[in-house]
Amino acid sequence: MESSTTHSDNTRHRGNRHGRSEEARQAVLEAADDLLAERGFAGVTMEGIAARAGVAKQTIYRWWPSKVDVLLEAFTEDMAEHLTPEDLGDLGADLRVHLARLADFLTESDPGAVFRALTGQAQHDPQLAARLRDDHLSHQRTRDALPLRRAIARGDLPADLDVDTALDHLVGPIHYRVLVTGAPVPREFTDDLVAAFLDRHRAGPR
Amino acid sequence: MESSTTHSDNTRHRGNRHGRSEEARQAVLEAADDLLAERGFAGVTMEGIAARAGVAKQTIYRWWPSKVDVLLEAFTEDMAEHLTPEDLGDLGADLRVHLARLADFLTESDPGAVFRALTGQAQHDPQLAARLRDDHLSHQRTRDALPLRRAIARGDLPADLDVDTALDHLVGPIHYRVLVTGAPVPREFTDDLVAAFLDRHRAGPR
Amino acid sequence: MESSTTHSDNTRHRGNRHGRSEEARQAVLEAADDLLAERGFAGVTMEGIAARAGVAKQTIYRWWPSKVDVLLEAFTEDMAEHLTPEDLGDLGADLRVHLARLADFLTESDPGAVFRALTGQAQHDPQLAARLRDDHLSHQRTRDALPLRRAIARGDLPADLDVDTALDHLVGPIHYRVLVTGAPVPREFTDDLVAAFLDRHRAGPR
Amino acid sequence: MESSTTHSDNTRHRGNRHGRSEEARQAVLEAADDLLAERGFAGVTMEGIAARAGVAKQTIYRWWPSKVDVLLEAFTEDMAEHLTPEDLGDLGADLRVHLARLADFLTESDPGAVFRALTGQAQHDPQLAARLRDDHLSHQRTRDALPLRRAIARGDLPADLDVDTALDHLVGPIHYRVLVTGAPVPREFTDDLVAAFLDRHRAGPR
DNA sequence: ATCTAATCGAGACGGTACGTCAGGTCTTCGC
DNA sequence: GCGAAGACCTGACGTACCGTCTCGATTAGAT
Numbered sequence: 001m002e003s004s005t006t007h008s009d010n011t012r013h014r015g016n017r018h019g020r021s022e023e024a025r026q027a028v029l030e031a032a033d034d035l036l037a038e039r040g041f042a043g044v045t046m047e048g049i050a051a052r053a054g055v056a057k058q059t060i061y062r063w064w065p066s067k068v069d070v071l072l073e074a075f076t077e078d079m080a081e082h083l084t085p086e087d088l089g090d091l092g093a094d095l096r097v098h099l100a101r102l103a104d105f106l107t108e109s110d111p112g113a114v115f116r117a118l119t120g121q122a123q124h125d126p127q128l129a130a131r132l133r134d135d136h137l138s139h140q141r142t143r144d145a146l147p148l149r150r151a152i153a154r155g156d157l158p159a160d161l162d163v164d165t166a167l168d169h170l171v172g173p174i175h176y177r178v179l180v181t182g183a184p185v186p187r188e189f190t191d192d193l194v195a196a197f198l199d200r201h202r203a204g205p206r
Numbered sequence: 207m208e209s210s211t212t213h214s215d216n217t218r219h220r221g222n223r224h225g226r227s228e229e230a231r232q233a234v235l236e237a238a239d240d241l242l243a244e245r246g247f248a249g250v251t252m253e254g255i256a257a258r259a260g261v262a263k264q265t266i267y268r269w270w271p272s273k274v275d276v277l278l279e280a281f282t283e284d285m286a287e288h289l290t291p292e293d294l295g296d297l298g299a300d301l302r303v304h305l306a307r308l309a310d311f312l313t314e315s316d317p318g319a320v321f322r323a324l325t326g327q328a329q330h331d332p333q334l335a336a337r338l339r340d341d342h343l344s345h346q347r348t349r350d351a352l353p354l355r356r357a358i359a360r361g362d363l364p365a366d367l368d369v370d371t372a373l374d375h376l377v378g379p380i381h382y383r384v385l386v387t388g389a390p391v392p393r394e395f396t397d398d399l400v401a402a403f404l405d406r407h408r409a410g411p412r
Numbered sequence: 413m414e415s416s417t418t419h420s421d422n423t424r425h426r427g428n429r430h431g432r433s434e435e436a437r438q439a440v441l442e443a444a445d446d447l448l449a450e451r452g453f454a455g456v457t458m459e460g461i462a463a464r465a466g467v468a469k470q471t472i473y474r475w476w477p478s479k480v481d482v483l484l485e486a487f488t489e490d491m492a493e494h495l496t497p498e499d500l501g502d503l504g505a506d507l508r509v510h511l512a513r514l515a516d517f518l519t520e521s522d523p524g525a526v527f528r529a530l531t532g533q534a535q536h537d538p539q540l541a542a543r544l545r546d547d548h549l550s551h552q553r554t555r556d557a558l559p560l561r562r563a564i565a566r567g568d569l570p571a572d573l574d575v576d577t578a579l580d581h582l583v584g585p586i587h588y589r590v591l592v593t594g595a596p597v598p599r600e601f602t603d604d605l606v607a608a609f610l611d612r613h614r615a616g617p618r
Numbered sequence: 619m620e621s622s623t624t625h626s627d628n629t630r631h632r633g634n635r636h637g638r639s640e641e642a643r644q645a646v647l648e649a650a651d652d653l654l655a656e657r658g659f660a661g662v663t664m665e666g667i668a669a670r671a672g673v674a675k676q677t678i679y680r681w682w683p684s685k686v687d688v689l690l691e692a693f694t695e696d697m698a699e700h701l702t703p704e705d706l707g708d709l710g711a712d713l714r715v716h717l718a719r720l721a722d723f724l725t726e727s728d729p730g731a732v733f734r735a736l737t738g739q740a741q742h743d744p745q746l747a748a749r750l751r752d753d754h755l756s757h758q759r760t761r762d763a764l765p766l767r768r769a770i771a772r773g774d775l776p777a778d779l780d781v782d783t784a785l786d787h788l789v790g791p792i793h794y795r796v797l798v799t800g801a802p803v804p805r806e807f808t809d810d811l812v813a814a815f816l817d818r819h820r821a822g823p824r
Numbered sequence: 825a826t827c828t829a830a831t832c833g834a835g836a837c838g839g840t841a842c843g844t845c846a847g848g849t850c851t852t853c854g855c
Numbered sequence: 856g857c858g859a860a861g862a863c864c865t866g867a868c869g870t871a872c873c874g875t876c877t878c879g880a881t882t883a884g885a886t
Contacts, residue, residue: 120329532741584791
């Protein structure tokens with residue numbers, strides 16, 4: 001029954017004692033995303049978002065302290081579903097699939113572009129850096145760690161594995177290519193990362 | 207060789223037919239560096255540099271297209287000597303020392319801060335990204351590769367080693383911590399990177 | 413007659429099915445007056461009145477089209493009693509007392525300050541000008557004219573006297589000083605106006 | 619030949635160490651005048667002036683503290699030549715002509731409209747009031763007084779005449795009609811003011 | 825010894841975006 | 856149905872920098 005666009009509309013309102021306009025919120029987030037995609041980070045301005053979203057500047061300032069906050073929310077919204085590793089029951093397969101997806105996310109997707117922009121901006125803004133870490137990165141790292149934790153549970157990895165360091169070794173080179181060298185991140189590269197990791201850590205007679 | 211450094215000279219001049227004012231150049235570079243250190247990237251403005259350097263805006267625009275070019279030059283200047291790995295004759299030792307220095311450079315030094323700021327800005331500006339790669343990163347990677355190349359020459363590493371990928375595995379996680387997670391990069395972390403690399407690649411009997 | 417002044421009641425209500433809140437009305441008028449006195453005309457804003465009166469903006473807009481309407485009502489209320497000339501039975505005495513009071517009203521009193529502000533605003537707003545004339549000025553001029561009409565009735569002034577023009581000559585210079593030159597309007601000045609008028613018009617050989 | 623668009627032009631410049639752009643100054647003053655005439659005082663905004671004059675807002679703020687300053691300068695410029703009474707050698711004639719012109723200026727002319735707007739604004743802004751008096755009104759009153767001073771010199775008026783008060787009696791009623799009642803100011807009205815003045819003051823047995 | 829050309833500090837210029845403030849409209853809910 | 860609350864769009868405010876420009880002074884090489 002929700003928002004059924006039939007005749008009278010009705011969810012449409014402007015100004016309301018109880019709660020903000022969801023309509024305006026969505027319009028702002030979309031406008032920010034679109035502007036980033038079309039014109040780059042410098043092209044994302046409060047003025048521009050407002051104009052494109054058909055929203056008053058004041059409405060943006062009421063709910064978001066700055067344009068990076070808008071992008072941050074847009075980003076968080078966008079990537080809820082992304083990048084949760086599957087459970088194939090095999091450590092190597094899990095990691096290979098997940099790292100390949102991560103590489104694809106960072107280099108190809110729209111939310112990946114937002115991530116790069118925000119990470120770039122975070123180099124100039126420690127507060128944003130902290131927020132990125134707290135609101136997003138920590139969750140992502142928890143998801144990234146899932147295959148490792150499952151393997152530990154299965155006995156495929158030693159119980160005392162330093163998971164944090166292991167993750168840095170696995171995803172660090174990917175981020176480095178994306179953020180620093182700009183080199184592509186092909187499947188061979190991610191597979192090789194997994195191979196290196198398995199060589200070193202997998203409990204193994206062989 | 208023109209306008210050559212004939213003995214004394216002496217550089218102090220305002221207006222000059224041939225050649226620019228070295229005095230003004232230095233003042234600009236220092237002002238930009240200082241502003242970055244004191245007020246962050248957003249605090250570096252052409253107007254601010256000009257005021258602080260006691261120089262006309264036009265003088266800056268005459269020699270540098272944008273503020274990132276000023277920072278880039280300041281940066282290049284500053285880090286000529288840094289980060290050239292020593293030759294201790296031993297691959298493990300060479301790498302451990304070099305990665306530790308790299309980590310220290312990125313996290314502690316002033317030019318490291320400039321690097322982080324420029325890399326951040328490069329996420330919004332593909333042209334800057336390309337310039338960073340061409341003017342700086344390629345040289346740095348050549349330096350980073352020296353220990354590996356020497357080890358190959360000595361026969362301590364296989365001749366067909368993929369040096370680029372190896373470098374990514376070694377320095378990627380360090381950059382990832384610096385640019386993304388903000389985690390510290392202690393000596394144990396860099397030593398462990400080296401250990402993982404040696405485990406995998408060192409020609410080894412056992 | 414509903415909700416009428418029956419014994420206690422007592423007027424205090426927030427939200428009410430029958431009729432508006434006298435409490436809110438008074439609070440608005442006072443807030444507007446106070447703001448004008450304290451911060452000048454520019455300091456009188458709908459937002460400010462609402463905040464100070466503890467009233468919603470909408471409540472103001474429901475009853476007054478604009479802030480000048482609020483001031484106008486406050487003004488009308490304040491000056492009902494003021495400036496009705498006494499009847500001393502003597503034209504000269506009546507005029508001298510009345511003009512002195514008028515001068516004092518315009519230069520010293522709070523409602524006089526409101527009058528100056530509204531007249532100032534009326535220069536930018538023809539609708540306000542018309543309303544000021546219709547709602548206030550015409551009544552005031554009728555009162556101003558009383559001494560003259562009584563003198564005509566007594567035969568102390570010619571029956572064909574152009575009362576409008578005479579009034580302009582009497583009160584015009586006072587308003588001019590108040591609104592334009594900012595010069596003080598002492599008793600000698602107003603008495604001299606009366607003297608000039610009597611010289612010219614009073615029937616009389618002697 | 620002026621402004622002839624021929625090739626180089628040359629008086630045209632934008633930005634200059636020595637002195638401001640006369641071109642911009644004129645454009646601003648004209649734009650302000652035009653806006654006042656077309657849309658009233660409320661229609662005169664810094665933004666609007668800038669847009670209409672094809673000038674940056676900052677350029678206006680650089681030279682004028684507020685929009686009333688712009689209008690004040692436009693006004694001063696416009697009325698340099700206006701309202702200097704002629705010398706016909708006869709007090710009555712001089713005054714009649716001058717007051718008629720004054721009335722016409724105030725009610726009909728563009729600079730008269732600016733004067734009314736500024737005087738209106740001065741009711742809300744004591745600083746503007748002071749500036750209006752110092753920069754403009756004092757000079758105008760000196761001009762207004764000329765016929766009286768000439769008549770005194772000729773012996774047509776007593777040497778001890780209180781010129782200030784006399785001026786207030788003469789021009790006060792005109793301003794009162796213009797600013798307060800909004801009544802027209804026909805020739806009969808101004809002539810009558812002169813007649814009243816002459817009746818009272820002109821040396822004369824007869 | 826003059827002339828010429830390049831550079832310098834200075835700063836005004838047309839602009840874009842900033843973040844804030846008030847205006848006037850609309851919607852909800854309690855009384 | 857009134858009143859408090861407050862979100863909303865609109866539009867102007869005054870400021871900070873942008874990148875371009877024009878000036879007068881300074882200086883070194885060319886004539």
